Amino acid sequence: MKIQISNLYFSYPAGVEALRGISLTIKSGERVAIIGQNGAGKTTLVKHLNGLLQPTRGQVMIGDWDTAKYSVAKLASRVGYVFQNPDEQLFSKNVGAEVAFGPRNLGFSGEQLQALVNDALALTELSDKTETNPYDLSATWRKMVAIASIIAMDTNIVIFDEPTTGQDAISVARIANVIAELRKRGKTVITITHDIDFCAENFERVIAMLQGQILLDGQANDVLGQAETLATTYVEPPQLTRLGKRLGFKQTVRNQEEFLAALQKK
Amino acid sequence: MAIVNLQNVTYQYPLTDTPALQNINLQVNEGEFVAVIGPNGAGKSTLCYTLAGFVPHFFKGELTGVVEVVGVESHNSSLSEWVLNVGLAFQNPFNQISGAKYTVFEELAFGLENIGIPREEMKTRVEEAMELTGIGDLADRSPYSLSGGQQQRVALASILVMQPKVLVLDEPTSQMDPIGTREVFGVIRKMTERGMTVILAEHKVEWIAQFADRVVALYEGQILTAGKPREVLTSDLVIDKGFGVSRYTSVARKARKQGLWSGSKQLPVTLDEAIEGFGK
Numbered sequence: 105m106k107i108q109i110s111n112l113y114f115s116y117p118a119g120v121e122a123l124r125g126i127s128l129t130i131k132s133g134e135r136v137a138i139i140g141q142n143g144a145g146k147t148t149l150v151k152h153l154n155g156l157l158q159p160t161r162g163q164v165m166i167g168d169w170d171t172a173k174y175s176v177a178k179l180a181s182r183v184g185y186v187f188q189n190p191d192e193q194l195f196s197k198n199v200g201a202e203v204a205f206g207p208r209n210l211g212f213s214g215e216q217l218q219a220l221v222n223d224a225l226a227l228t229e230l231s232d233k234t235e236t237n238p239y240d241l242s243a244t245w246r247k248m249v250a251i252a253s254i255i256a257m258d259t260n261i262v263i264f265d266e267p268t269t270g271q272d273a274i275s276v277a278r279i280a281n282v283i284a285e286l287r288k289r290g291k292t293v294i295t296i297t298h299d300i301d302f303c304a305e306n307f308e309r310v311i312a313m314l315q316g317q318i319l320l321d322g323q324a325n326d327v328l329g330q331a332e333t334l335a336t337t338y339v340e341p342p343q344l345t346r347l348g349k350r351l352g353f354k355q356t357v358r359n360q361e362e363f364l365a366a367l368q369k370k
Numbered sequence: 371m372a373i374v375n376l377q378n379v380t381y382q383y384p385l386t387d388t389p390a391l392q393n394i395n396l397q398v399n400e401g402e403f404v405a406v407i408g409p410n411g412a413g414k415s416t417l418c419y420t421l422a423g424f425v426p427h428f429f430k431g432e433l434t435g436v437v438e439v440v441g442v443e444s445h446n447s448s449l450s451e452w453v454l455n456v457g458l459a460f461q462n463p464f465n466q467i468s469g470a471k472y473t474v475f476e477e478l479a480f481g482l483e484n485i486g487i488p489r490e491e492m493k494t495r496v497e498e499a500m501e502l503t504g505i506g507d508l509a510d511r512s513p514y515s516l517s518g519g520q521q522q523r524v525a526l527a528s529i530l531v532m533q534p535k536v537l538v539l540d541e542p543t544s545q546m547d548p549i550g551t552r553e554v555f556g557v558i559r560k561m562t563e564r565g566m567t568v569i570l571a572e573h574k575v576e577w578i579a580q581f582a583d584r585v586v587a588l589y590e591g592q593i594l595t596a597g598k599p600r601e602v603l604t605s606d607l608v609i610d611k612g613f614g615v616s617r618y619t620s621v622a623r624k625a626r627k628q629g630l631w632s633g634s635k636q637l638p639v640t641l642d643e644a645i646e647g648f649g650k
Binding site: 142244271340346351363 | 409464520549550552612
């Protein structure tokens with residue numbers, strides 16, 4: 105399902121112009137990371153994809169649906185959105201009920217509903233916690249519950265807002281695993297992140313934003329290698345990209361395999 | 371002379387079966403910058419709460435051992451006295467913003483109003499904290515209209531204005547952009563040079579290695595190991611237990627297996643250490 109954003113402008117009621125002319129196409133099944141400094145408009149942009157915000161000017165199309173003409177409830181069948189802070193999202197008495205809430209609202213029931221819930225719980229390694237109250241879990245696991253409750257809705261498009269914030273190494277690996285599996289299933293995955301190393305290791309396309317506009321958009325290696333331009337939006341290239349550059353590698357490297365291959369050639 | 375002194379500290383939250391902290395011994399000197407690392411659930415936040423007096427004064431539960439800051443024992447103090455010496459920035463900035471103020475400027479003055487600082491000094495301190503944390507342009511915005519990273523800067527500034535002797539920070543940059551993170555680490559370092567003592571719970575090992583004096587590795591409520599950043603952050607003990615490591619460390623470890631990193635050389639944590647090791 106294609107996402108088409110045309111000449112999008114958005115101003116908050118207080119007058120802050122958060123988006124200033126965004127045009128963007130995201131094809132079905134792409135894995136896209138959105139990076140950029142705090143206040144660049146990343147969250148404002150993705151909140152337009154499920155109708156939480158409506159354009160002040162311009163248009164957002166999700167497949168053949170214009171978001172201005174569909175309710176948030178309706179758009180939820182196409183776009184799942186995992187909030188930055190899981191506590192803004194969780195309210196049920198136990199994990200199983202929490203994860204079932206979304207797909208039930210989309211009209212799933214019976215065995216089909218149970219299958220979606222079980223699959224989402226398995227993918228997020230929560231199968232042994234279905235009876236637990238989400239608020240008795242650590243922040244790490246609450247994040248996984250938030251992710252599971254969106255995955256269970258089986259939407260074509262899944263958005264993660266800062267999924268790795270405050271997560272330890274094991275949990276970050278778990279989230280990377282979820283993203284890889286969604287990719288295998290042909291889902292479009294859009295992730296906002298400040299974790300540039302995580303971005304480099306898990307996404308093929310990177311969009312850098314600056315003050316409500318798109319600064320860079322392209323293949324991860326092309327975007328993440330542009331240290332000077334990225335610095336204008338308070339982003340540094342990934343650790344291994346910086347190291348490769350300082351060691352005089354000719355091409356941009358962004359992960360361990362690329363780094364070691366380039367090191368061997370040297 | 372240690373400004374923070376924890377001896378045999380064990381703490382259990384109410385209604386739980388196991389202690390969140392077990393037998394913690396930690397002495398921190400005035401002006402020292404100590405980073406606390408550990409997987410989620412290791413007890414980092416609980417340690418922060420203990421230093422900040424929330425454990426046990428707010429959370430109740432059972433605290434045994436000695437918690438002493440600036441020569442005062444936690445049991446013998448009230449929270450309102452304790453906070454004059456120790457400031458805490460929460461992991462989640464939403465939890466910290468007072469909800470009582472309409473602008474960032476007023477928010478920063480809130481703590482000072484409560485302890486009766488004269489108006490002119492309040493203004494000076496607020497302006498200085500805004501400049502340090504790079505939020506001068508947000509002075510008139512509502513604290514709730516800000517992005518996560520901007521709110522974290524406000525949360526940090528609202529503690530800095532109080533000029534605590536000991537600054538406790540629980541993942542203060544988790545929602546910040548990368549260069550913003552590095553800047554904030556620089557600000558923290560600067561505070562220690564002015565004599566402030568800093569204890570920081572954090573996952574971002576590259577910056578810990580560059581800025582902290584000492585690293586304490588916490589695991590399942592206990593101190594696993596502690597020492598100089600490079601030693602702790604590259605030790606097998608820490609890596610194998612699933613603590614975060616920098617990409618420089620993990621790639622050098624792989625390179626070592628392929629003979630591309632000399633076995634006699636200590637693994638790197640920072641960019642400079644990696645350049646030094648790979649470059650020759």
